[in-house]
Amino acid sequence: MISGPKHLEHIVAYKPGASVEEIRREYGLTNVEKLASNENPLGPSPLALEAAAAAMRTADRYGDGGAALRQRLAEFHQTSADRISVNNGSDALIHQIMRTFLLPGESALSCHGGFVSFGIAVRTVGVEPKMVDLSPDYRFDVEALAAAVDHNTKIVYIPNPNNPTGTHITSDELTWLLDRVPTSTLVVLDEAYYQYATYLAPDTYPDAIAMDRPNVLALRTFSKAYGLAAFRIGYAVGAASVISWLQRTKLPFDPNAIGCAAAVAALDDHAFVQRTVEINAHGLEVLGSALREADYRTTNSVANFVMVDCGTPALAATFHRSLLEHGFISRPLGGFGLPHCVRISTGTSDQNQRLAATLSELRTVLTA
Ligand code: PLP
Numbered sequence: 001m002i003s004g005p006k007h008l009e010h011i012v013a014y015k016p017g018a019s020v021e022e023i024r025r026e027y028g029l030t031n032v033e034k035l036a037s038n039e040n041p042l043g044p045s046p047l048a049l050e051a052a053a054a055a056m057r058t059a060d061r062y063g064d065g066g067a068a069l070r071q072r073l074a075e076f077h078q079t080s081a082d083r084i085s086v087n088n089g090s091d092a093l094i095h096q097i098m099r100t101f102l103l104p105g106e107s108a109l110s111c112h113g114g115f116v117s118f119g120i121a122v123r124t125v126g127v128e129p130k131m132v133d134l135s136p137d138y139r140f141d142v143e144a145l146a147a148a149v150d151h152n153t154k155i156v157y158i159p160n161p162n163n164p165t166g167t168h169i170t171s172d173e174l175t176w177l178l179d180r181v182p183t184s185t186l187v188v189l190d191e192a193y194y195q196y197a198t199y200l201a202p203d204t205y206p207d208a209i210a211m212d213r214p215n216v217l218a219l220r221t222f223s224k225a226y227g228l229a230a231f232r233i234g235y236a237v238g239a240a241s242v243i244s245w246l247q248r249t250k251l252p253f254d255p256n257a258i259g260c261a262a263a264v265a266a267l268d269d270h271a272f273v274q275r276t277v278e279i280n281a282h283g284l285e286v287l288g289s290a291l292r293e294a295d296y297r298t299t300n301s302v303a304n305f306v307m308v309d310c311g312t313p314a315l316a317a318t319f320h321r322s323l324l325e326h327g328f329i330s331r332p333l334g335g336f337g338l339p340h341c342v343r344i345s346t347g348t349s350d351q352n353q354r355l356a357a358t359l360s361e362l363r364t365v366l367t368a
Helices: 020-027 046-056 067-076 089-101 117-124 142-148 171-178 194-200 240-249 257-266 270-293 313-325 349-366
Strands: 084-087 107-111 130-132 153-159 186-190 216-221 234-237 305-309 341-345
Touching: 020 313, 046 257, 067 084, 067 234, 067 257, 084 089, 084 240, 089 117, 089 153, 089 186, 089 216, 089 234, 089 240, 107 117, 107 142, 130 142, 142 153, 142 171, 171 186, 194 270, 234 240, 270 305, 270 349, 313 341, 313 349
Parallel strands: 107 130, 107 153, 153 186, 186 216
Antiparallel strands: 084 234, 216 234, 305 341
16 A cells, blocks of 8 residues: 655645535525635636637647746736746645745744645645744734744745735734844745735735845735636745745746736736725625624624634534525635634625625524
8 A cells, every 4th residue: 555654644635615506405595605715706807718718729739837927927016027936826836835945844934823725835845834823803913923933934924814814914013023034034925815905904004025025925816806716826926036946846837828828918907806806895894894783703804705703613613504504605714723713705796785684694693
């Protein structure tokens, strides 16, 4: 029998949640809304779809390994292409960063209750992640992170805003932390929800790309505000020296050429992104007031989802099931280390209105 290495034994394989079709059948429902994966309720950017359809005609050819996309991103961010690396979604970049920079014996630091890919990626290279707690209001705790950094810390990972809590660290907090981290430590700011956060918290939300610090690496994705999750395109922006290491470990023809063409076109679809962030802001307002009025425990989210603290894992399971019975697929957060919480993505205006009414109705589930 072939056995895998010991350090992979505790990694749990990703299990996709139930599909709309499965829930329809199981609960005998006609209308089921999947609000479990923070996707764009408007669908893909139409400009991107057109470009992808055109690119399909040359699907028999290898692509350029993201060269044209890097160039276009450089223009978009008013920087040079040697400061940008692209890959199969920011998930792939998180794994690639660990594979490239982290060695057994070194340490990688983040918070419990942060984005799950970090822990999996760190364990994949044979390192046990070092985790500090979130603050009581479910925010990344910069003081706890600063206290946990030592000479051995190779990477600090901060999803900003964080998934699944939706909370963000401010520009002042980030600067304070960076001033306390050695320049030999790579600080990864995962900005998967950047467009939503800049729209919702313009005065306090930091832009890691604009900070232009040699040990800061920003991650962005086309999966959320551009509506291109299935194409798997993400990118990293940082110092040219950091990017040059990522370029060495990237597979030659990743990310796929059709996705790259879609992403290049999506960067021109400003109207689509604008509509996306406006619908999301309205959705957060509608869901936020339903949650506050019914006295749910929730966070101050600047992303495209809300998180409900149900008190206990059992109540979270009941709440999740009750939402299913009402036709809403949400995400229980056991896998994120928050088994007493449930995350729900914002949807279209109609979905948000119906979800808000359901949330008001379901409050009693958590007091039973
Ligand atoms: N980072 C964060 C914080 C996320 O929430 C997600 C997806 O939900 C990702 C990265 C992965 O995004 P991608 O589709 O670009 O791999």
